[in-house]
Amino acid sequence: MRVVLHVGLPKTGTTYLQSLMATHRDALRAGGVLHPFLRPGAMFHAAVELRGSAAKFGLADSDVAGTWAALCERARAHDGPVLLGHEVLAGATPEQVAAILAPLADVEVDVVVTARDLGRQATAHWQEEVKLGDTRSFAAFEAGELRADSGRDAGPEAGGVRPHYWHAQDWSWALQRWSTAVPASRVHLVVCPGPGREPAELWRRFAAAARIDPGLVDADTVAPANPSLGRSEVALLRAVNAELVEGRAGRLDRDAYLRVVKREYAEGELAARGSEGTVGAASDRPRAPYRLADVLGDATDRWLAELAASDHPVRGDLAELRPVLGGPDGPDPDAPVPPGQDPARIAAGLVARAAAGAAAGPEDARRPRRGGLFRRRLRG
Incomplete structure (x- = not known):
């Protein structure tokens, strides 16, 4: 019995992977792999419970209380690999990581962090905020988040700020925080495939990190979620x-x-x-402008250096983490409202x-x- 805990990051194919596992829950179980079902939305509720963020998501504590314990109980009753996870867990603090893993103290746990290049993540993160009601232009998002990072340790008390984009997308930091309770050799980095690669490649890389047979599911039966807009x-x-x-x-x-x-x-x-x-x-579709090469490229270089000095297993090509940007003369992500609308x-x-x-x-x-x-x- 062992647990594979997928903790995100956001906008790295997490919804696709979750949908794939949920759709093929019976096929996975037939192959000896458990993706436990408690109730609809249970893994989200568990993640919110573990992060202590029920109020942030408009939930009462009673809506989520005990969800993680119930999922862990299902996991412990299974004789084989168990797949759990939600991207809300990506931002867990070391103290939260310890609490999350406490019910699994005597169980072998592998943690999987999925990451995508910071260029595509920049426009995806901005676009998702707009889908949730934001009115900011990309230029405002760039100034307020992409160019406003004071670093991991600079909190408000020190006059610094860690914008949501950087807190959510710093995959090296996520690896380090989860390694405070799990050996680095069992905290895996899965690189999202680069542009033009089939979505099923992400599943194959994830399955390799989880040490399960990728053929247990048909990875082409679920389309990537959250379609991108122009x-x-x-x-x-x-x-x-x-x-x-x-x-x-x-x-x-x-x-x-x-x-x-x-x-x-x-x-x-x-x-x-x-x-x-x-x-x-x-x-x-909007692409991160070429002018962000220094900001996004420098962060990627630092994180790759940290990864090289660690024992984290990697699935995928690290070159695919280089920021995907528009050309020097490429169109800006911001555009006028189309005529006739x-x-x-x-x-x-x-x-x-x-x-x-x-x-x-x-x-x-x-x-x-x-x-x-x-x-x-x-x-x-």
């Missing part, structure tokens, strides 16, 4: 968000926004238009759609609530 689509969504923030088109609560704006409009309609080339084609009218239509859905009964009433965080983002 530059013009992000610009349109930012403008729609601005209308909603100002309340000119009416207001949406968190659940309505996530259902109607994020999932149906952004990840549904806008993503489909982009793939058809009617708003922004795949070739128009009226953000005010679109926002009003989305508010009306949400109201109609509420009258008929919410489709996602059983989804975990994260209202507090979302409302703070919209107000900000």
Whole structure:
């Protein structure tokens, strides 16, 4: 019996891997590998419980209490490999890491950290914030986060700041923090495949780190989640968000926004238009500008040097961690709202759609609530 704990990082194919394991839970079990099911959203609840962040996600402590203990009990009852994890765990402090592993003190644990190059992560992180209601341009995101890092040890009490992007994407720091309770030789780095590689390669690398047969699942049966938008689509969504923030088109609560704006409009309609080339084609997807080569490249160099001096096993090609950037004359991630699009009218239509859905009964009433965080983002 052993546990493989996948801790993220965010935006490194975590949703794809989680969906793949959940879809093939029975096939994994037939092959001797357990991906335990407790209830929908249980691993997210466990991660929130372990990080002490229930209120941040709009949850009560009673919603999540005991979830991790129950999952560990399921794991300990299995005679073979157990797959657990959620990207919320990536930011765990050394004290939290010790508490997380306490119920598994006499169990062999492997920790898997997935990482992707900082160039693609920059635009993916920014775009995800916009999908959650942010109105910032990439230029504002660059100034406020990408160029505002004071380092790992510079907290507010020292006058420093560690922006969310760097806290979330510092894969070397994550390896070090998890190695405070697990030998470095069992804290694995899995490199996300570079541009143009098939998603199934990520599964194969993860399975190699987990020491399980990758053939237990058909990695092509689950499509990558969180479809990327083009530059013009992000610009349109930012403008729609601005209308909603100002309340000119009416207001949406968190659940309505996530259902109607994020999932149906952004990840549904806008993503489909982009793939058809009617708003922004795949070739128009934002790329981190060339001017960030020093910031992102220097951080990557430091982290690779730290990795070279460690005992962490690596799956994948470390060259794929070099930042993927646009060319010197490439388009900026920020673009104007595409012609013929009226953000005010679109926002009003989305508010009306949400109201109609509420009258008929919410489709996602059983989804975990994260209202507090979302409302703070919209107000900000």
